[in-house]
Amino acid sequence: MQLAGARFTDASAAFGNDLATLPNFPAEIRAPAGTLAGVSAFQIHIAGGDILTPGDSPDVLVAMNPAALKKNIDDLKPGGVIIANTDSFEERNLAKAGYEVNPLEDGSLDGYNLLTAPMDELTKEAVKDSGVTGRAVLRSKNFFALGALAWMFDRPQETTLDWVAEKFASKPEVVAANTSAFKAGYNYGITTEAFAVTTFEVPPAELPAGTYTNVVGNQTIAWGLIAGAQAAGLPLFYASYPITPASDVLHELSRHKNFGVKTFQAEDEIAAVGVALGASFVGHLGVTGTSGPGVALKSETISLALMAELPLIIVDVQRGGPSTGLPTKTEQSDLMMAIHGRHGEAPLPVVSASSPSDAFDAAIEACRIAIKYMTPVILLSDGYIGTSSEPWRLPDVAQLPSFPTTFATEINHDDGYMPYLRDPETLSRPWAVPGTPGLEHRVGGLEKDQLTGNVSYVPANHEAMTITRENKTKAVANDIPDIVIEEDADAEILVVAWGSTYSAVLAGVRNTRLEGHKVAHIHLRHLNPFPKNLDEVLARYPKVLVPELNRGQLSRLLRAEYLTPTESLSKVQGQPFMAAEIKAKIIEMLEA
Amino acid sequence: MATTYTRQDFQSDQEVRWCPGCGDYTILASVQTFMADAGIPKEDVVFVSGIGCAARFPYYMNVYGMHSIHGRAPAIASGISAARPELSVWVVSGDGDALSIGGNHLIHALRRNMNVKILLFNNQIYGLTKGQYSPTSEPGKRTKSSPMGSIDHPFNPVSLALGAEASFVARTLDMDRAHTIEMLTAAHEHQGSALIEIYQNCNVFNDKAFAELTAKDSRDANQIRLVHGEKILFDGGTKGVAIEEGRAFIVDVEQYGDDIVHTHDATLPDPSTAFALSRLAHGPHGPTPIGIFRDAPRAVYEDALDAQISSAIEAKGEGDLASVLGSNGTWTVG
Structure with missing residues (x-):
């Protein structure tokens, strides 16, 4: 169902609609089909005008089985269209969903516009010459439904069929089956009276002029990190441990090694942030990405980055918590952790993304602050931004921010190199990286002398350093735009x-x-x-x-x-x- | 190009603050001597440590360094080396730091064969926290946290490293500076990860833990020197090590002759023989092997990572941000 949703999204985008999507799927990879827990849904809102959300209440619900109907019917607008696969509304599936009688037949859906089709049978018939056999046959039924929808909403067929041909190029029989099923669904819409109630015409949206693409937030964060590293003139180093819903950032960045991006799948969350911090120590832009449970594990290393005053970006694609919580669902409940969730007095800048397209700019901003202020920065996204999509007017790459990094290369004091001799305005310390002769120095988690960086237990020095670190974070406010109403x-x-x-x-x-x-x-x-x-x-x-x-x-x-x-x-x-x-x-x- | 240094070039201006008589002093001197001899440009050397007595080490080395957090030094060092493979990256750790809180990072750094040299100062005790049993303490050890004796089974660090398929594993003694420098040199020359277990005396909380190996009257009988390409003989050549059916054991050479004695080959691709040797002693009691157990080449992580970047650039060209941003397909409005 996620695949069918993504195809409909692309076809709508190609047609020029504004759109917003909301994938909603179970945490289990293969939750039992037909049960309420196993329902995988994909909500999309398409329009001829500027739209902001995936829509509160859908106009059309496609229910491939009774559980999908039961779980989503409450969201459908009164009078909305239900498209149901009658073949799946048999005794066993009805029981699994907790229906005693078939809702397609008992009049309970009278307030809706019910359209039905025996999709299993029609799909089997459509794909019989494709070469696909056995259980694989019914995998094409989502394409049948997609074809019917394409007709209802007047979507171009080519976008989906081209995608099928490319995606399954190595399996010609699957291409044939999905193509046949899609066309059968489309033609079923044209020819049967069952679907003849209405077709929806959604004209292209009037968006500002420009070149558009359709993006999800985990992708734009990855791209924003690449752009941020380019803006800084630094190699990007992304270390991460797989976690829902942040793994796609790792997947995306590992595809872009030709930018010199190094990705590292660490043994655990703590190692991931440690690897990223090590990369930052030697002059790369170290980034780690995770979700709430991972941020909790990384917090001691984040404090080390704060104490050593090295740039580091921690991407938190938030999910429902606490503990394992709701891994595939969205929440904003890590805000307090981002701001306060460390031992000791440990302030750091926190930046957030507001949408899939905005995540690109938010990531660049996190890079800018981390480097300019020599500090860890937490970048907050969430499962909704990470996995949902919207059109994005492509920026002019030449106009993106630029903030070239300056490494320390010279002795900065009469008594030698002082790693904590600060810029009076930003309170940032110099960044001297290994390989630079004459600037050899040590950093670490112990409190340091405010000038030499050597270990210091002097009481007044600890207070001065604590307040300086706080003021450094506050100084970022001098450098960000005023809020606009x-x-x-x-x-x-x-x-x-x-x-x-x-x-x-x-x-x-x-x-x-x-x-x-x-x-x-x-x-x-x-x-x-x-x-x-x-x-x-x-x-x-x-x-x-x-x-x-x-x-x-x-x-x-x-x-x-x-x-x-x-x-x-x-x-x-x-x-x-x-x-x-x-x-x-x-x-x-x-x-x- | 090698640079000419003296030991003093590697001494920082910080006062060394270990307890008087601590084995760490000797190890520090050995490392500084080795560094001067090796001639690696000192701006290219990075020492990373975790937490513990040994972890103060980077402060005393006049090179780049990070005193990080407990157990995580192998991860941080992995990031350093993966980002900048041209650097010479060293980890200083202890038995608690490397084997208890940081056990996971240790085995994974070894498994990946990161080009990082790990010095494991094993004193079989928690020193910085003033004397609790550690993951290498012997069973029954009475400490502040085990007044009735430790019931933990200890790790054998060499066995553990070999189990993780570390490509270089050695053991040495803090007091034997010449041997320590020999091990450091071999670790430096090895491409890939290296673990050197250094038996280090904590004269305050666990004094004379290694006395059987270091005392004049017992060391010859108890130090089994492993030398690549030579028969494993010790105790003045009167005893040797034989390997049969994958198990190592000690034989009386005067009685059985030396044909049965195993000739050490540190370069064997399979770590089984090295592992068998590591099982001769569990803890520094009785005859214990010292030296290089394994020095076998294997693919290095940093090389593979850089090779992937080169081949990606070769295949796709240098990254072009504009084309990536449009890679999902685009449409034009207006």
Whole structure:
């Protein structure tokens, strides 16, 4: 089903629709088919206009079996279209899904527009000459459904058929089977009365002029890291341990060794961050990527990077927690860990991505801060950004940021090389890498003298170094843009969000404005330190709403930092916000 | 190109702060002498350590260094060497650091054959935390944390390294500077990972742990010197080591002659013989092999990584960001 979803996405993108997707699949690789736990879903929202979210409630639900129907029917709009595979609505599957009677026949779906087809039988018939036999035959039935959808939504057939031909090039019989099934589904739509209710025409969206591509966030983070390393003039070194939903960043970067990118699949999370830090020590841009459980394991090494004052980027593609939690579902619950989750006084900059396309810029920004301030930086993404897709207007590569790295090459003090002699503005220390004659020095986790870097237990020195490290992180605020208010600056309410909720929050805000309300909205990229004008912006509004996919972590940070009486809208269901949820809360607060 | 150095060139300006009489002093002197002799440009040398008494080592070496966190030095050193294979990368670790908290990183660095030289200072005790039993302490050892005697079965570090298929494994003694320098030189010349177990006396918490091997009246009887290409004879040539059915044992040469005595070949591709030799002693009691157990070439991780980068560039050309950004397929609007 994920494959069929991805094909429909590409066909829609090629047609010029704006789109947003939400893959939703079980953590188990092969969860039992037909059970509720095993339902793999893919939600896509396509439009002729600018759209922000995968859609709160779909117009069409394709249910390949009773469990898929049961699990998703509540999301479907009243009067929406259900396309069901009647062959799978037999006794055994109905029982597995917990239906006592067949919902296709008992009238319970009367409020919907029910379209049915015996997809197993039709697929078997369609692929009988392809050379595919046995159990493999029914693997093509998703392509039958996809063909029917392509007809309903007037998608171009070529995008999918070209992809099939390329993807399965080594198995001509599979190409033949999937092609036949897809065409059979498409033709079934044209010829049968069963599907003749309506066809949806979704015209191409009016997007700003430019060249577009369709991207998922794990890919754009990888590309952003490559771009960030190029901007710095450094080789990129990515060390990681496989973990859902971050592994695709490792997969993507390992495909780009021709950029000089070195990837290293470590023996565990701790080794991965250690390898990355070692690479940074010798002048590479060391990056490690993981999800929440991995960040917990890496925290001691992150503190070492902070103490040694070396650049390091930790990508956290957040998932539902704590512990193993909901590995394939999204959440924003690592914010407090990113900001505070280390032993000792250990501040570091935290940057977040707000969408699949924005992840590219967020990754470049993380690289810039890490190198300029000689500090570990945590880059927060999440499962929703990492695995969902949207169109992206390609940037002009020549216009991307550039921040060439300067290594120390000369003695910087009358008494020799002082590794902790700081830049007075950024408080950053020089970066002298092995291979540089005359600058041999040692770094480490023990507290260091504020000039020589030698081990120091002097009480006042530890306090001075602790405060200097804190001030260095604060200095980043001098170097980031002021927060910009989107929508109505003169509103009574301000909505403050960060990360992947951007699209749902903006849609919720806009939908509220359409009803005549004034609503201000800001979205934070920099979570530590905050933009300098945030204090003043928050103070302007009597009501401040902070929607988050956690239990109010940013809300608490804002209260602690600015004594602002924020109100939290919390959701921890492993799913993104719906725009309607945001709108309902804004209206509730406006009416209160 | 070799540079001319003296031992003093490798001494940092930091006061050495180990306990008076600690074996670490001797090892430090041996390493500094070796470095001067080896002539590696000192700006190309990196020492990485974890936590423990031995881990202070990098502060005393006037080269690049990192005193990192407990157990993780092999991982950090792996990153250093993978990023910059031209550097000479050394890890200084102890029995607790390398074999307890850092056991995982140790075996994986050895398995990958990272070009990193690991010096394992084994004193069979936790010194920095003031005297708890370690993963190499003998069973029954009474310490602050084992007042009734340790019930942990100890690791044999050489056996462990050979089990991880380390391509170079040796053992030496802190007090024997000439032998230590010989082992360091061989490790440096070896391409790939090297583990040298150094029996190191902790005169405060575990004094004379290695006395059987070092005391004048017992060392000849207990030191089995492994020399590549030579028969394994010891105790003035009166005893030797034989290997039969994959097991090593000690034979009386005066009684059986020396035809039965095994001729040591450190370069065997299969580590089984080296492993058999490592089983002659479990802990430094009775006759114990000293020297190079294994020095066998095998593919080095850094070479393979660089080769993949070269072949990717050859196949696809130098990376072009614009073409990657468009690689999912594009469409044009307006």
